[in-house]
Amino acid sequence: MVAGEASGDLLASLLLVGLRQRWPQLQAGGIGGPHMAAEGFQAWWPHEKLAVRGYVEVLRHYREIVGIRRQLRDRLLRERPSAFVGVDAPDFNLDLELQLREQRIRTVHFICPSIWAWRPRRIEKIRRACDHVLCIFPFEPALLARHGVRATYVGHPLAGLIPLEPDREAARAQLGLAAGDEVLAILPGSRASEVHYLAQPFFEAAVLLRQRRPGLRFVVPALPALRAAIEAAARRAGLSEALQVLDGQSHLALAACDLTLIASGTATLEAALFKRPMVIAYRMNAISWQVMRRQQLQPWVGLPNILAGEFVVPELLQHDANPAALAGAVLDWLEAPARMAAVRDQFTVLHHQLRRDTARLATDAIEKVIEA
Known part of the structure; x- marks a missing residue:
């Protein structure tokens, strides 16, 4: 294998x-x-x-x-x-x-x-x-x-592994978060190249979000090999308070959060199976981006959107994945609870289809x- x-x-x-x-x-x-x-x-x-x-x-x-x-x-x-x-x-x-x-x-x-x-x-x-x-x-x-x-x-094997109704309260208790906390999971990717291009704008967006919503908490799952790079990016952004870096545990972070700022990839489907609204982002080397964009057949890159055949969640790619735009897209979710509830219902239907x-x-x- x-x-x-x-x-x-x-x-x-x-x-x-x-x-x-x-x-x-x-x-x-x-x-x-x-x-x-x-x-x-x-x-x-x-x-x-x-x-x-x-x-x-x-x-x-x-x-x-x-x-x-x-x-x-x-x-x-x-x-x-x-x-x-x-x-x-x-x-x-x-x-x-x-x-x-x-x-x-x-x-x-x-x-x-x-x-x-x-x-x-x-x-x-x-x-x-x-x-x-x-x-x-x-x-x-x-x-x-x-x-x-x-x-x-x-x-999809993850559809059987992830419960239909994730236990948010238990996950928060495990992470020391209060039931009433507003929590954003930040997932800048599982590859070194993804962390290189995404961690900094993700954390700079988090700083902007804290200015608008001071009580917002952040959880960041990090593979051991990438933890140092992720923590360094957080320090450069001036983000230390309200930031909790986890050793892996992406599923725990997704279960605990209200929504996620996430790199495009398999993790976006995991977030959908956890019924979490999300902002999908991706950045890469400029030459790679030009080559991949020319070969793209559909208007979406995120798996939840591809499976739905529509932009269920926002996608911010390459230059559009800047801190101000990322923060704005997250705020749009936080300020629209009815929209968040609707997308959770849509993700529940998807979960049943894949199970x-x-x-x-x-x-x-x-x-x-x-x-x-």
Whole structure:
């Protein structure tokens, strides 16, 4: 298995639970993180090695990433596993899956690449690289079938992990927050490049928000490897009071908050499953931004908006993701409680749509691939 970032590590760990229930003697290894390790996974490389986003950023790490893929491919070709499961990270995994499948190793890709949002030409590589694709959104299998790709809708594993009614009071008690506090969760990303571009404007926005709403509290989940950079950005912004930096614990922060200022990515779907209004933002290297914008097929980048087919929550991208605009978008939510209630209802409907027995459905599909 290969999971290339924190969100993939979590998704893969949930899949491993189902695989071990089916095959108690399962041996699993490759690239992963702490959640996978907790399920007995042997990480030959840490998932942080692949947690790079943006064309320019990838180029800086290209030789190392290609070297890891070559070493992993050679090891898998020697050991001949029953199956390879690539978890997201399509730029890394699809090329690897293609090479493995050519040597008759069964390949499964967990999470369909977003061909419906951008880079539609990737579908041909998916067809050649994957014996089967496990889809987390209900419209994806039919789309893949039109191009000759076998696929199964398994639901989104986080929809089963996250409760339909999160316990805000218990989460606040765990964090030492009062039930009546107004709380904003700030999530500037799970990659170093995201923190580099987003943490500073996020925290400067928080300073502006405190000027308008002095009682506002902030919780910031931080991966251990990124905590120092996040705390440094907070200090530069002059934000120390009312700021609580957590060791990971993004789900605890989302359960406790009233709304979130959040980097575009899988975390936005997690926030939607916690029924939290949000302001989605993203910034990256200017060249990477120009390339990605030209390949975009839809007007939305945030998963909650893509799934709804409309701007349910605001998106502020690149130059628009400046402190004043971010603070203004957060204030718009805080000053419209009826709007916040309406989006919570909309996210509840989405939660029901995505909730399936993902581990069992995915394991059933993988078993069929192995036995084919």
